[in-house]
Amino acid sequence: MRTVLNNELRALSALGAGESGVIAELALTAEERAWLDAMGVSVGRAAEVLRHGVWGGPLHLRMDSGAEFALARELAERVKVRG
Amino acid sequence: MSAHRDHGRGATGREGGVEARETVVLVGRPNAGKSSLYNRLTGAQAKVGNFPGVTVEVLEGRVEHAGRFVYVIDLPGLYSLEGGDAESDEGVARRFLSGLRAEGRRVVLVQVLDATCPAVGLRLTRELCGLGFPLVIAATRGDVLEAEGRHFDATRLADALGLGVRLVSARAASTREAVLSLALDALGSGAAPTVAGFDPDALGSSVLREADTVAEAQRRARQRSARLDRWLLAPVWGPVLFVLLMSALFGAVFYVADPASALSDRMMRAVAGVIGPWFGAPRVRSFVVDGVLGGAGTVITFLPQIVVLTLVMELLDASGYLARGVFLVDRFLRGVGLGGRGFVPLLTGHACAVPAIAATRIIRNPRERLTAILVIPLMTCSARVPTYSLLLSAFFASRGPVFRGALFVSLYVAGVAMGLVASAVLRRTVTRGKTLPLVIEMPAYHRPELRVVGRAASRAAKNFLKDVGTTILAASAVLWVLLNVPAPGSAAVPPDAENAAQLRIERSVAAAMGRALEPVTRLAGFDWRINVGLIGSFGARELMVGTLGVISGVEDADDAPETLAVRLQGQRDAQGRPRYSPAMAAALLAFFVVACQCMSTVAAIKRETRSWRWALFTLGWTYALGFALAVAVYQLGSRL
Structure with a gap:
């Protein structure tokens, strides 16, 4: 796992496969935020991008809890992470 | 306990x-x-x-x-x-x-x-x-x-x-x-x-x-899943493997359909042999054997498909692979308002819509699920094949096998294309609404509990028999009445008359309905005989061949469709012109691609949506669109 080196805010979708960051902001609706929270994706949690789906498909993520998720790219674009 | x-x-x-x-x-x-x-x-x-x-x-x-x-x-x-x-x-x-x-x-x-x-x-x-x-x-x-x-x-x-x-x-x-x-x-x-x-x-x-050993055990489990994912989710191989696996599932459903159909035929013939003589009156015997037992045979034919599909779907879900499949194809189906989970039911619909509609239960979003249920009848199920083959060989024989093959494939493609377009339209109209973008847990791969999987399949079979089976039986009985009971004012057919079966159908309620509809259906080139075929094949699409055979005086048209094809080609109207043209055949094919011409599918939609509303809606919009297409194809074809 490579951690994002600089400390600037980046979209989760901008991380390459094998890169990880800590979730810093969720620019989501209340419903989307509640849904992600129920899945264990919330501010302060570390997420590693395992792979990107082909042709703009979802991201395959592993959280620091060990749980893995597929997350639509359009949501991942609005999840900001820091290295 | x-x-x-x-x-x-x-x-x-x-x-x-x-x-x-x-x-x-x-x-x-x-x-x-x-x-x-x-x-x-x-x-x-x-x-x-x-x-x-x-x-x-x-x-x-x-x-x-x-x-x-x-x-x-x-x-x-x-x-x-x-x-x-x-x-x-x-x-x-x-x-x-x-x-x-x-x-x-x-x-x-x-x-x-x-x-x-x-x-x-x-x-x-x-x-x-x-x-x-x-x-x-x-x-x-x-x-x-x-x-x-x-x-x-x-x-x-x-x-x-x-x-x-x-x-x-x-x-x-x-x-x-x-x-x-x-x-x-x-x-x-x-x-x-x-x-x-x-x-x-x-x-x-x-x-x-x-425990101290856990870190190592977890690491190993994670490595195992990661190794499998490297193959199963690889950018090129992943989707290919998924499509191959799903095609194998589709094949399995397809594979059990024929033996199941043959077995149910044998069973029903055996039962008919036993109970047929109990009924002295030929009309009552025919109702019990053809109407009721025929419907029961249809139900039994579907049962193995439902069981196979449920078993495989439960195994895939419990093993953790189904979530991977959703990951792989979500992007493609999202564009037409369906998520990745919609892929499996749509593919299965090419074998048979009835198990495919049951398979939509894996779609979690209710609007996506309803959309999938409404478009599955557009997929080219195996029951359409006999009618496609008959019409292609009867009216396009002179165009050569390559042309016929291309037309056959284009009918499949048309079904998929219509389904995707219909899905996109439905998601913007009757099933519109906000859906959450994909968020799905990707559980570690694990061995499914076979007992749980087996019980899910048995439950699916029981529910099918109870909910869908009873509707199919009732519809089958009603169709028998339409095709065999003389219309008011028609003389009854003597049982020993020559061509009794043909006469019975010509004087039936269905024939009266077919004639009444003729002024409208003529726009698509359908005369009353074709209309009766369509009424008869509502029991199951493949019955179109048999019903047209009876009307055309061809015994056992299912076993010898080429005889019926020749007969259809040779039929002339009162002016001596061919009764049916390639334009009519093309119009009928267009109608068959779109219309939800299947009582079992209607029963399955009613069961899965727990309401007649969506079943009738599906009938309504697919018939309306199917007929409109048929008219367009016939009118255009007749002018070319």
Whole structure:
């Protein structure tokens, strides 16, 4: 796992496969935020991008809890992470 | 221990007494081990509960425990009780729990929590605490923890939350006693949780103590899953493997269809041989043998397909692969308003729409599921093939095999294209609404519990027989009446008349309907004979060939379609012109591509949506579009 080196805010979708960051902001609706929270994706949690789906498909993520998720790219674009 | 399916008697806290029904409701995240626990508690003696306004499958069983009768209800897997629209699983669960309270039941919630990763489950606990029902936690997968040398501190969790907590394994026989006692004790006290907010992550970490060996075991499990994912989710190979696997599933459904059809034919002939002579009057015998037994044969034909499909889908879901499939194809189907889970039902629809409609249960979003149900009838099912073949060989024989082959393939492609377009249109109109972009758990690969998978298949078969089977039988009987009973004013056909079958159908109610429709259907080139064929083939599309055969005086047209093809080509009208043209054949093909010309599909839609509304809507829009296309094709074709 490579951690994002600089400390600037980046979209989760901008991380390459094998890169990880800590979730810093969720620019989501209340419903989307509640849904992600129920899945264990919330501010302060570390997420590693395992792979990107082909042709703009979802991201395959592993959280620091060990749980893995597929997350639509359009949501991942609005999840900001820091290295 | 015993379990009962008798819902007729009012089970109460005390049998025969007047206390409110004691109800244990299992609630938990998908893959938390809820189905296994439900089977353990009820002995799998379950039926799908009939709860007003609830369209998803909610299982209910009645069990005896410590001399009292208790209902056990299994809600769909939930990630959260918040968010989600009213028709989502979350919305249904909320409404369902309010309904139980309004019904006056005494309810205790049992949260099924995966003890191997408690933190995510405890987020749901936090929401359940606010509902005002007594709540206990059954922490599952105790056997897995033990095997991995990990320790789950149930006492600590119970103290932190002020709730009853028990670590169990669904495989252990003692689990039933432990969970029911825990639940009924909480119900007895009647106290709802009082715990204030807590941090699920901190609490989850504090109750799960990892053994020294666990890090290594987890690392190995993660490596195993990662190795498999490298292949199964690879950018090129992943989708290819998925499509191959799904094609194998499609093939399996297709493969069992023929032997099942032959077997049901043999069975029905044997039964007809036995009971046929009981009925002296030929008309009554024909009704029983062709109408009722014919319908029963149709039902039996579908049964193995339903079982195979359910088995494979449950295996894929329980193994963790289905979530990978969704990951791979979600992007492609999202564009037309369907998610990745819609792929499997749409593909299966090419074998048969009936099991495919049942397979839409894997789609969690209710609007996406309804959309998939509404467009599955457009996929080119195997029952269309005999009619396609007949029309292609009867009217396009002179164009050569390459042309016919290309036309045949284009009919398949047209079905898929129409389905995708229809999906995109429906999602912007009748099934429009907000859907959450894909968020799906990718569980580690694991070996499915075959007993649970087997029971799901058996439940699917029973429900099919009960719900779809009865509708098919009724529709089959009605079709027999239409095709065999003389229309008012028509003379009855003497049984010994030459061409009795042809005369009977020509004088039938269906023929009268066909003639009445002719002024309109002429626009598409369909005369009353074609209309009767369409009425007859509503029982099953492949019956089009047989019905046209009877009208054209060809015995056993199913076994010798080429004879019928020649007969259709040679038919002339009163002016000596060919009665049917290639333009009419093309129009009929266009109609068959789109129209939901199948009573079994209509019955399946009614069953899955729990309403005639969507079944009739499907009939309405596919017939209207099918006929409009047929008219366009005929009018254009006639001018070329």
